[in-house]
Amino acid sequence: MTAQAGHEQQLIARVMLESPLPQLDRLFDYAVPAALREQARPGVRVKVPLRSAGRIARGYIVETTEAVEFSGTLSELDEVTSSVPVLTPEVWNLARRVSERAAGSASDVVRLAVPPRQVRVEKAWQLEQQSGEQPSRYSANPSVTGYGDRVIDSAIDAGRRLAVAAIPAVHEVSPGVWVGRWAVTLAEAAARTLASGRTAIVALPDYRDQQQVVQALSALVPLDLISQLDARQPNADRYRAFLRCLEDAPRVIVGNRSVVYAPAGRLGLIAVWDDADPLHTEPLSPYVSTRDVALIRQEQSGCALLFASHSRSTWLERLVELAYVTPVAPDPAVLPHVVPTADQPGAEAAAHARIPSTAWNTARRALEDGPVLVQVARPGYAPVLACQDCRTPARCRVCEGALRIGGARQTPACDLCGAIAADWHCRHCESTRIRLVTAGTARTAEELGRAFPGTRVIVSDGERPHLTVDAKPALVIATRGAEPVAAGGYRAILLLDGERMLARESLTVAEDCLRWWSNAIALAAPRAPAIIVGVGGALARALVTWSQQRFSAAELPDRRALRFPPMVRLATVTGRAETVEQAICALPDSVDGHESATIDVLGPVDAGDGLVRATIRFDYALGAEVARSLRSSIIRNSTGRTKRQTSKATGTKTSFRPPPVLRVRFDDTEILE
């Protein structure tokens, strides 16, 4: 074929479709019509015909090529929705790797990475781009302090992976603004990255953490170089911030879990705070946690990676032992003053019910000087109910779940199914009188308020969180994870519900508790006592000696022996019995070169709704194979048979597919044993 003048070779766009269907999770080739040639660039949003004309699917151009890979007739690209290349090649590669690892669809990951388009915001941004306004220059030479001789600086400059033990203290970043010292460390690391002309991504579990980092950063770098990307902000703000990240200039991008997918041309650092916080686990398919995404992105981009926490997760400890991640500790060391007491609470007055006298006296003394933190296990008024007369726990009559109550005069309701227990009576003694067994924040507040008359009582829980409290005396009652930062630090800390927090039945209770307690203790003023009630043994020792790393390290041999995470990986497979059976049978036995790596299957067990769930355990070396196998099972299942049903009532024929259920979830940490 001879090319005529002006007749260029055909251009083909390879398109990722925005679809939840697993069988559409691959690239589709479309011919680019001449009129769209200019706009049809990798990363732009497009509309394309699918199957028959008239049906239009949305998607992104992943790449353009002149080589035809598809043997059939190509359809033409229908429309380029916007000329902004929102799906950068780097993010696309990340999405693909992440989805492969978790046996999910790349488009599901892209949905987390690219916020919904806001036309006005985009137009305004494009205009601003043309005006060529320059962002601030950052010309400082910051350093990460508190870790000896520039250890972290050089690791950032060299693109290494670190597990940083955070400094347990609070810090005043600007007059009257106090944050956890850890937030300063992350801000300094980000500033250091920025100074080297590269972008830093800082991922936080929740908004309160994010605020602390932003406050610490504001004291270090120009505000217009800080972008916040989190699900909490309105779509328009989020999209505006996202577009800023597409600009070439380096910046600091702060946000919650999906911020690890932010587009960043010259990525220099990913910093993750408290990687074991469950808020770092994405609740949407394919359920990948910040930690795993960060590790993959680090590997792809060669940027530095910094995990920081007060209590090292067992996952991170495993990577430290493999020498994949380098541990870094504060220098000079900072040791909080932790006092364990296994004393049983004094039985004297009701107000003392949960508080031993040592803790009591400590709190009273400290209250003369400033705020005192009381950490309790549960939010709200009084969660668990029992019969007033015979003490039998109150249970739901529908499903046997525990009954809870939201306030002093409210009707109890089931914790599991939500049924309201209006006419409750005890099964055992027929009494209709109900009593509170455990106390939440509000009840603790009432008790303590009575015990310390005239003292200010501040309650902070999930519903009414306080970010900060001032330095004046106050009793601050907080649920774990909702502790405000006190100006100058708390003068004393009481960790009350140790036993109850440890009573949860989960593989990770011990490390979860260690994390909750460590994070609270880190809010103490220098040398202020932190009293932990009702906890002894290795956990108490780890807190007193502030050696959480050693505790995590000691967990690993047991986990290895029992084949528990993080020493092996898990995947749960949920679906109808035959489907799950098939998926398990299709699993590989072993992989060449990794003959010692094994797979075993627990279950299946009943999962309700006529479904079963099996748990697959496998060594890390088999991860890719297991994911590939489960992925093809998912696709086989979703392209499967149709069932039709004739309605007996009306005789009308309704055609439907039973929702093809085969759900796969990798590395679920909520697995009970």
Added chain:
DNA sequence: AGCACGCCGACT
């Protein structure tokens, strides 16, 4: 998802 294709039983 949603739609075409194709395979067997009942029909002018």
Added chain:
DNA sequence: GTCGGCGTGCTC
């Protein structure tokens, strides 16, 4: 013969 119900498979 062929009309159409219904399972199966594909989508550039």
